[in-house]
Amino acid sequence: MVEEISQSTREQREIWLQEAHYNLFNLKSSQVFIDLLTDSGTGAMSDKQWGELMMGDESYAGSRSFEKLQKQVEKLTGFQFLLPVHQGRAAENVLFSTMIKENDIIPGNSHFDTTKGHIEFRKAHAVDCTIDEAFDIENLHPFKGNLDIQKLEKVYQSYPKKQIPFCLITITCNTSGGQPVSLENIKAVKNLSDQYGIPVIFDAARFAENAYFIKQREENYKNWSIKEICKEMFSYGIGMTMSSKKDGLVNIGGFIALNDEKIFRKASNFTIIYEGFITYGGMAGRDMAALAQGLDEATEFPYLESRISQVELLGNLLIEYGIPVQKPIGGHAVFLDALKFLPNIKREEFPAQTLALEIYKEAGIRGVEIGTILADRDPETRENRYPKLELVRLALPRRTYTDNHIRYIAAALKNVFDRSDEITKGYKITWESEILRHFTVKLEQA
Template sequence: MELPYAEPYKIKMVESINRSTREQRLKWIKEANYNLFNLSSDKVFIDLLTDSGTGSMSDKQWGEIMVGDESYAGSSSFLKLKKTVKKITGFTYFLPTHQGRAAENVLFSTLVKEGDVVPGNSHFDTTKGHIEFRKATAIDCTIDEAFDTSIIHDFKGNVDIQKLKKVFETYPLEKIPFVILTITCNSSGGQPVSIENVREVSKICKKYKTPLIFDSARFAENAYFIKKREKGYENKTIKEIVKEVFSYGDGMTMSAKKDGLVNMGGFIALNSEKIFKQATVYTIMFEGFITYGGMNGRDMGALAQGLDEATEFDYLESRVEQVAYLGKKLVEYGVPVQQPIGGHAVFLDANKFVPTIPREEYRAQALAIEIYVVGGIRGVEIGTVLADRDPVTRENRYPDLELVRLAIPRRTYTHNHMEYIAAVLEKIYDTRKEAKSGFEIIDEAPIMRHFTAKFRKI
């Protein structure tokens, strides 16, 4: 008899969460202008808005909080983090930042100019935002299989090599500052990238002498999928796989709030001294001195410990398999989700879930709001609202997928919470044909509108 799986940790502290009624939630979401970002956390029962900075730290990480060195320059906590980043990634040069989009801001200020194009695999919203803010263009080169949620493909985050080659054949080389590879690929459903694909992308970058940069927020989860799915890596450790993946690139940005297992933090790591020196100027301008970059010493210590813990198999198995369990329950109920299940979230396919709601009425946003109203669960739309408007025509961009992301915080919710989420989704799916109308936007920011947009129910 095979024994059931059990989490490789025990609970030391608990935090109360508030229950509410459907009537209360209807009132609250209306007051929030139907934007889930506008809800205060006390009005949410299970918060799956993001897995960014929402996880639980370990006892050893809390120990690092107590011994943090808050020296302005050259603190021992910085040196500890720098040493850990070098050990895990292999990159020589290191700049801390306060979070991932800050790392993008510093690096893209260094490398991206007006008129540039930046190819990659389904750029995340802040990545695309930083590119377009500089009047450059993000070009999605993800494989086609990523845009069909029913197709089972082990590495839906992969770059289509022919699409990438076409970019290099179409645009002048000086207009392509770097290629960005997101691991795992959040916007395509938390899907991993294979080492084989990383190698192929790296070969093209080396051929054209163009840097390969990793968006590394979930690099450890990506390594877990490589170990489980890619031939020849089943006996490799997570740390060995991570080291090999990064060996094919020239640098990385990191939102440490994901696979760093901390509540705030990020960094840039590079092999190029030239780019590092250029980036230090923007770090000092935007973030702080180059040995703290907007981070407290105590948080740098906790991050160093978190990076070590996140690259261990037992932790990753617990984390990824909890997400997979929820996904499998939803598949059993017939709920359409991106398959195979991603590393950090379950992505609901709103095009198949509520096709009765017109796309121009933001069907994924409508589904996300219904999940909150029925169960007090806060997810997030990954569809037309997030895709934003075309920077030239100002018309809505309609992506191939309309998704609702249910991002699972790390080491935070229990098995019973997953059962509750699944039951709520089953209930909504059973009544899906009643959904006829969605929402219209009544106020929006000129870029990255999804964070603050206001909606009106149609």
């Protein structure tokens, strides 16, 4: 299917932004020409997925749709226990309710915003162990999502085992620019964690894209299929959380998959409390069936090559224009370096948010800030946390836009970049929530 999108004038967009308190999440979709806010649940399903919707089994317990999903997940991951949930943060809520307690330490590679939010909501602490190369946008390290083994071991040595319930590997690592984690690094994390008796869990929303980069960039796996690489990756963990709205190629849904029956039994209780019965957990049967098919399609090389090549097209066009982006280009999005793009905006006036708003004013393109607003305040000092990078993420929905749209986006960004010296004022917060403020924050011009 296709949907109509409408262009607007700059004057209209400036009024809409003011009405939205300069928060792009508050815009109506009808006010957006090209929507790159997220790649989560915004893609297009295939004919086979639509066919599965028609065959969904809506039985409350033990549906055929659940059986399809369970078999597909076990085939791809090797995890035998499955708990469907309505989306990725629900998977985090269930699993973290099971495994995390106050003052726990959760090391990982640049935890995603909702992940960190769920950890800090439980008065635990997320510790970033990403390699330093991830924070240098010009560094062409092929696996900028990797964990620094020395940083990780320092965490393991600094806290007792009972305070570290697991190590979390995010594949691909969204917050560092959609960057992949190598299989070599996954193995090293697993080996080190085994020495300290700490299990490994994957945040696997974009696991198929991660497997694609492993096939392309790790010599030992160039002749492996994507599905083989996926199974190998997951063999180094005890479980995973999944937002199926990314590499599941569906508009809603998620799951937890585990090989630890004790954790599964405990998590089952929280699934029933928060989500629904353990064989549907907040998903309709038809959506589970479409997800089972989507997981199969997303782990085929031709699809991944087409999808990631389109992201690379946008990134390479911007590089040609001299626009500062995270390199190499990530799997699901292009990330703009707002500090270099808008050097005249003070950190306390939120350069990344300012850039995202300027892009929308210019061309009706909606991206999202991955910077100070998203980083939230320190839960103890309540001071703003300033991340090493201030990024604007342009996330491409899967199987949605044409290359003509991509060229329009690039041209619009060049227009903003060419007048970036004229942009000297940012924004200030007038209202914010206690946690995950970026979704609902209200701003005004500084």
